[in-house]
Amino acid sequence: MSAPSAARAEVPVLAADRLTVRFGDRTALADVTLAVPRGRVVSVIGPSGGGKTTLLRAFNRMNELVPGAATTGTLRFNGVDLHGEEVDPVEVRRRIGMVFQQATLFPRSIFDNVVFGPRARGHAGDLLELAEEVLVAAGLWSEVAEDLDRPAMQLSAGQRQRLCIARTLALKPEVLLLDEPTSALDPAATARIESLIHSLRRDHTIVLATHGRRQAARLSDFTAYLAGGELIEYGPTEALFTNPRDRRTESYLTGRIA
Amino acid sequence: MSGPKHRRDGVGTACEVVAALVAAAFLAVAGVLAVEAWGAADLGFLFDPSSRVADRAGIGPALAGTLWLAALTVAFALPVGVGAAVYLEEYAPRGGVVAAAGGAVENLAGVPSVVYGVVGLALFVRGLGMGPSLLAGGCTLAALALPTVIVTTRSAIRAVPCGLREAAYSLGATRWQVVRGQVLPAAAPGIVTGSCAAVTRTVGEAAPLLVLGAVSFMTFAPRSPADPLTSLPTQVFAWSARSQEDFAAAAAGAGVALLLVLLVVNLAALAVRRRLRGIPA
Numbered sequence: 001m002s003a004p005s006a007a008r009a010e011v012p013v014l015a016a017d018r019l020t021v022r023f024g025d026r027t028a029l030a031d032v033t034l035a036v037p038r039g040r041v042v043s044v045i046g047p048s049g050g051g052k053t054t055l056l057r058a059f060n061r062m063n064e065l066v067p068g069a070a071t072t073g074t075l076r077f078n079g080v081d082l083h084g085e086e087v088d089p090v091e092v093r094r095r096i097g098m099v100f101q102q103a104t105l106f107p108r109s110i111f112d113n114v115v116f117g118p119r120a121r122g123h124a125g126d127l128l129e130l131a132e133e134v135l136v137a138a139g140l141w142s143e144v145a146e147d148l149d150r151p152a153m154q155l156s157a158g159q160r161q162r163l164c165i166a167r168t169l170a171l172k173p174e175v176l177l178l179d180e181p182t183s184a185l186d187p188a189a190t191a192r193i194e195s196l197i198h199s200l201r202r203d204h205t206i207v208l209a210t211h212g213r214r215q216a217a218r219l220s221d222f223t224a225y226l227a228g229g230e231l232i233e234y235g236p237t238e239a240l241f242t243n244p245r246d247r248r249t250e251s252y253l254t255g256r257i258a
Numbered sequence: 259m260s261g262p263k264h265r266r267d268g269v270g271t272a273c274e275v276v277a278a279l280v281a282a283a284f285l286a287v288a289g290v291l292a293v294e295a296w297g298a299a300d301l302g303f304l305f306d307p308s309s310r311v312a313d314r315a316g317i318g319p320a321l322a323g324t325l326w327l328a329a330l331t332v333a334f335a336l337p338v339g340v341g342a343a344v345y346l347e348e349y350a351p352r353g354g355v356v357a358a359a360g361g362a363v364e365n366l367a368g369v370p371s372v373v374y375g376v377v378g379l380a381l382f383v384r385g386l387g388m389g390p391s392l393l394a395g396g397c398t399l400a401a402l403a404l405p406t407v408i409v410t411t412r413s414a415i416r417a418v419p420c421g422l423r424e425a426a427y428s429l430g431a432t433r434w435q436v437v438r439g440q441v442l443p444a445a446a447p448g449i450v451t452g453s454c455a456a457v458t459r460t461v462g463e464a465a466p467l468l469v470l471g472a473v474s475f476m477t478f479a480p481r482s483p484a485d486p487l488t489s490l491p492t493q494v495f496a497w498s499a500r501s502q503e504d505f506a507a508a509a510a511g512a513g514v515a516l517l518l519v520l521l522v523v524n525l526a527a528l529a530v531r532r533r534l535r536g537i538p539a
Contacts, residue, residue, distance in 0.1 A: 062427065062428060065423075065427060067352040090430055090432050091430070093427065093428055093430045094430035097428070097429075098428045100428070104419070106425065106440065107444070116431070120426075120429060120431040121430060167429060168428075168429070171429060171430055
């Protein structure tokens with residue numbers, strides 16, 4: 001999955017071409033074509049049920065775990081077909097990390113949660129060192145450092161979400177898919193996650209699904225507006241917010257549709 | 259261990275009454291058996307071999323036989339049943355064949371036990387040449403317990419929150435790592451409960467073992483699965499069919515012993531379940 005470094009800058013990290021995802025009879029994503037440039041934050045906005053989650057899950061091949069899911073079109077990761085025969089979905093998920101809307105922790109200790117991915121991969125190095133590194137990166141270290149063996153379920157909602165992010169960072173992924181990471185959080189916890197996303201953009205390409213129009217405007221370089229499974233508009237965040245080309249985007253941004 | 263406070267309402271009270279009635283019924287059964295068994299009650303009864311004289315008849319071989327059968331049933335039915343359930347739930351492609359297999363398993367759970375005896379006689383005793391041995395009995399009882407183990411394990415696996423699986427997959431776990439590390443531990447208490455119910459139910463069966471050719475007169479306790487097939491339920495049946503009154507006491511005594519064995523199995527399962535839940539959750 002490597003390409004000459006000169007070409008790398010031009011190849012988008014993720015590219016969907018005429019991507020369609022169906023669950024049984026329901027079309028969740030229809031004919032979506034978009035490219036995620038390297039090192040940028042792309043936010044995906046739109047109403048509930050518009051296809052945001054399905055798009056994110058398509059990027060790390062999570063949809064295929066759902067019975068009845070069918071994907072057509074192509075998805076490329078650094079130019080390589082994600083559904084190519086030689087591509088192992090397990091490897092894809094290790095390089096394209098995902099954080100879910102619902103922070104589902106394993107009923108184990110904080111430490112076991114953080115090192116779950118590296119352990120599954122058979123990490124050779126020092127797990128404690130790695131755990132500290134990613135917990136620091138996720139802004140959780142100072143709150144949990146004194147007792148990593150505490151059950152993870154004892155953490156607050158905001159801490160849980162940061163633990164989920166730390167857990168994903170431990171995979172050392174190139175891409176982070178964040179699915180409405182702040183939708184269940186209060187404003188203070190939301191602010192912490194947002195500043196965390198801001199710091200993570202240095203080393204990662206980030207795709208952020210969000211309900212918060214302001215959050216998209218604050219955090220992202222590019223914004224995609226998805227509604228009814230269709231990509232209505234995609235462009236630089238500032239242009240899309242100040243001068244939307246499509247009337248439907250404008251209605252959504254001005255809050256005229258729910 | 260302070261649980262949430264339960265409001266005392268009509269439903270709660272009704273449940274308590276029903277629970278008390280069930281407990282009372284169990285105690286009544288045990289009491290009647292104990293009174294009946296009084297004549298036979300001494301320590302020798304537990305260990306002595308069979309005898310033609312009622313006063314000297316013991317349940318040593320039958321008790322040992324039932325312990326062998328319980329162990330063999332668990333050893334065969336648990337790995338096969340849990341394996342099949344894991345395959346059906348986590349690996350098998352969704353669709354016609356799997357749904358059909360699931361339905362077939364549920365129907366098997368409803369097949370009368372005596373029919374399993376007939377199948378066991380043809381398959382294990384004669385077909386595989388095991389003869390009327392404990393091994394043949396264990397195989398037959400395992401086959402009898404298997405559908406229930408599969409059905410309860412599948413529902414325990416299905417009850418594992420979807421998010422747990424997805425979180426593990428999204429962190430680059432392989433299917434086996436997800437099953438081994440997340441699904442089975444989360445489902446384990448349910449699997450233990452269901453399997454325990456299946457095994458205790460089966461070990462109390464007399465009919466299939468009688469079809470296989472269980473013996474009710476043995477002068478030594480079985481020492482290996484190749485020894486002749488004998489068990490407490492078949493012993494109860496054999497003694498209760500005899501006319502002498504003294505053997506009625508012996509039959510009741512064997513019944514009490516069977517209840518005690520099943521009680522011990524249930525308590526063991528309870529202990530296992532508590533340990534499983536003791537893992538920080």
